[in-house]
Amino acid sequence: MTQPIYLVGARGCGKTTVGVALAQALGCNFVDTDHYLLTSTKMSVADIVAQEGWDGFRRRESGALKSVTAPNTVIATGGGMVLAESNRQFMREHGVVIYLRAPAQILASRLEAFPEEGQRPTLTGRPITDEIVDVLAAREALYNEAAHHVIDATRPPTEIVEAVLAALQKAHAS
Ligand SMILES: Nc1ncnc2c1ncn2[C@@H]1O[C@H](COP(=O)(O)OP(=O)(O)OP(=O)(O)O)[C@@H](O)[C@H]1O
Ligand SMILES: O=C(O)C1=C[C@@H](O)[C@@H](O)[C@H](O)C1
Numbered sequence: 001m002t003q004p005i006y007l008v009g010a011r012g013c014g015k016t017t018v019g020v021a022l023a024q025a026l027g028c029n030f031v032d033t034d035h036y037l038l039t040s041t042k043m044s045v046a047d048i049v050a051q052e053g054w055d056g057f058r059r060r061e062s063g064a065l066k067s068v069t070a071p072n073t074v075i076a077t078g079g080g081m082v083l084a085e086s087n088r089q090f091m092r093e094h095g096v097v098i099y100l101r102a103p104a105q106i107l108a109s110r111l112e113a114f115p116e117e118g119q120r121p122t123l124t125g126r127p128i129t130d131e132i133v134d135v136l137a138a139r140e141a142l143y144n145e146a147a148h149h150v151i152d153a154t155r156p157p158t159e160i161v162e163a164v165l166a167a168l169q170k171a172h173a174s
């Protein structure tokens with residue numbers, strides 16, 4: 001592997017969890033744009049949004065995407081990375097984009113168990129487990145448009161990693 005692999009999908013689909021395991025399986029680096037922003041700004045997503053609004057966060061997130069892009073790297077993106085057309089285009093041009101797809105009901109149950117509110121402040125003013133249905137409906141087309149491969153992310157992380165590796169191998173062979 002030399003091209004970066006970008007994992008996209010809604011909050012709770014497992015981009016960070018699967019990304020760590022996928023990087024381990026491939027023996028390559030792992031970075032996460034949310035974590036990159038946390039360490040480079042020393043502010044949580046909630047802090048950035050409180051100070052700069054969502055527009056400020058989205059600008060920083062687009063910058064983070066460019067900063068972390070490197071060969072031999074699995075990149076877990078933030079759930080809203082696909083909102084900017086320029087980000088979707090950048091990811092498709094610079095690497096392989098994988099959409100980890102899961103229905104809102106499953107996302108809600110994971111987010112309820114592990115809310116991490118500092119990193120996942122409400123997007124709409126409603127509780128995140130309520131808003132996820134509408135957020136996913138509004139973004140589903142963007143995740144699909146960005147993706148080279150769509151992977152069922154309702155399974156355990158080890159199975160998702162296997163499915164991603166199989167998709168990458170199949171694409172390489174063809
Ligand atoms: N395949 C899975 N099966 C069961 N639980 C999972 C799975 N993937 C992730 N989880 C759990 O769901 C929670 C959210 O996962 P994770 O943080 O990886 O999602 P994310 O896509 O990175 O979300 P965000 O967009 O907010 O960064 C975590 O607590 C994780 O343990
Ligand atoms: O879905 C979203 O818009 C977000 C997801 C998280 O990964 C963070 O990037 C942030 O909380 C925004």
Ligand SMILES: [Mg+2]
Pocket residue numbers: 015016017032034076077
């Ligand atoms: Mg994450």
